[in-house]
Amino acid sequence: MxxxxxxxxxxxxxxxxxxxxxxxxxxxxxNPSKTITREIPVTIVNAEVLEQANMTYEVIGKSTATISFKAKTKDEYKIKSEDFYASADIAEMYDVTGAIPITVRVVSHEDLIESGPTVRSPEVIRIQTEPLQTKEFALKAYPQGTVEGGYQAGGVTMRPDTVTVKGPQSLIGQISSVGIEFDVDGADADVSGQATPGFYDANGNALEMDESVKLLSGDVAYTMRVLQLKEIPLNFIVAGNVAEGFRFVGAETTVPAITVAGTNAAVTALSEIRIQNPALNVEGARSDVTTEVDISSYLPAGLTVTGLDNTVIPVTLKVEPLEEKSFTVRTSDISLIGESSVYSYGVEAGNVEVTVRGLAEDVEGLTVSSMRPTADVGGIASGTHQIKVVLTLPENCVQTGNTDVTVHIRERNAQTEGETAASESAEESVPEESSTEAPSEAETAEGQT
Structure with a gap:
């Protein structure tokens, strides 16, 4: 068995x-009783005691505590950490060590707890105090993105434009600036909105601050202007007359045009920038004149120069000597203008000399055919006349001196009668064919008559 x-x-x-x-x-x-533990957060109370002394604190180590209590075994699952409230009163702090005793009480399901709760570890919470600092910062704008092509981000207005920050001195010292971020990507018109200020270090990097650092104001309203860009040519207004035998040929600069930024209306209305400065003067000059001008002072209100490191630009007023060149013109190449059908015209054969003055590169490219020499016979009566030869020249060249050509002018009727008389005289002077018979006395007398 x-x-x-x-x-x-x-x-x-x-x-x-x-x-x-x-x-x-x-x-x-x-349903026996058992000892149960929970981990609960510790709340610091009466912090205003430190704040009134312009001080703040930071918890050193854990900010939670482990508590224990007794309850029935079947009730353990019903009791949560949220059913307890642990606190540490600043007024009870031991100044030497910064230790504050932790107290705990039941806030819910008190009927399920047989004894306790008691704090097991740690029994105290430790804090470190430091001065509290209040500091005012001028707000900065940090636009994010890129505006539409042909536009430029303009000035930003913010309301308010300053903010006050309060917090531990060690954390306030890390803040280099306070600003707002907003999106401007693809914008072609002014951008407006509201944003919450953030904290930035000296390199412009965003800082993450805890709740001990507070902004003593709300959101910030902002408006950023978006300006249109346009390239505008510079027009230099030059005064004075160069010396005799020289010519001012133009102003040269490394910046013939500038890009300006402004409102659509202001930019559209501007076609050029006229620069009139006492330094732009070539009076009596025999060589180039070099000077400098500040173009920013010639911009209309509301426009700014963009893309230049310096608005003071060099300007060279070019002055070059004039040259003279002579040309031999055949009189047969001279065209008559202003002819009348009443007269016939004849240009005396031969050559004439004409002289042209201008810049070397302009004069060297001239030819007789390109100058198209003419003589104006309009309104002139019959006879032999000296008519001025006139050249058709480029704008930068001039004809010097007076060159005349001899022109014979005759009335067409007088010319015709003369030609007829000459023709008849020629016919009478031609001898008749010889005859074998001798002329009679009567024929001889008639011929003499």
């Missing part, structure tokens, strides 16, 4: 199951 009981596996398993059921029945009937 004994061996049967000891060697029977099924009986052993049945015994274990029965024992568990008996234990479970006892637990369910007895």
């Amino acid at each position: 004994k061996e049967k009981l000891l060697n029977n596996l099924s009986l052993k398993l049945a015994a274990i199951v029965c024992a568990f059921l008996v234990w479970l029945g006892v637990v369910n009937v007895a």
Whole structure:
């Protein structure tokens, strides 16, 4: 019998199951008490005591505490960390170590807790105090993105334009600037909105600050102007007359045009920038005149120069000597203008000399055919006349001296009568064919007559 009981596996398993059921029945009937622990946050109270002394604090180490309490086994799952409130009163701080005792109380399910709660670890919370600083910062704008092509981000107005920050001195010292960020990507008109200020270090990087650093104001309203860009040519107004035999040929500069930024209306209305400065003067000059002008002072109100490091630009007023060149013109190449049908005209054969003055590069490119020499015979009566030869020249060249050509003018009727008389005279002077018979005395007398 004994061996049967000891060697029977099924009986052993049945015994274990029965024992568990008996234990479970006892637990369910007895529901014994047990010690339970929870980890709960610790709240610092009466912090205004430090603030009134212009001080603030920072928790050193853990900011939670482990508590213990007794409750029925079946009630353990019902009791949460949120059912307790742990606090540390600044007024009870030990100044030497900065230790504050932790107290805990039940805020919910108090009927389920048999004893406690008590603080197990740590029994105190430690804080470190430091001076509290209040500092005012001028707000800065940090636009994000790029405006539309052909436009430029302009000035930003903010309301308010300053903010006051309060917090631990060590954290306030890390703040280099306070500003707002807003999106301007693709903007082609003014951008407006509201934004919450953020903190930035000396390199413009955003700083993450804890709740101990506070802004003593709300959001900031902003408006950023978006300005249109336009390239405008410079027109230099030069005064004075160069010396005799020289010519002012133009102003040269490394910046013939500038890009300006402004409102659409202001930019559209501007076609050139006229620069009239006392320094732009070539009076009596025999060589180039070099000077400098500040172009910013000639811009209309509301426009600014963009893309230049310096608005003072060099200007060279170019002065070059004039040269004279003579040309030999055949009189047959001279065209008559102003002819009348009443007269016939004849230009006396030969050559005439004409002289042209201008810049070397202009004079060298001239030819007789390109100058198209003419003589104006309009309104002139018959006779032999000296008519001035006139050249058709480029704007930068002039004809010097007077060159005349001899023109014979005759009335066409007089010319015709003369030609007829000459023709008849020629016919009479031609001898008749010889005859074998001698002329009679009567014929001889008639011929003499």
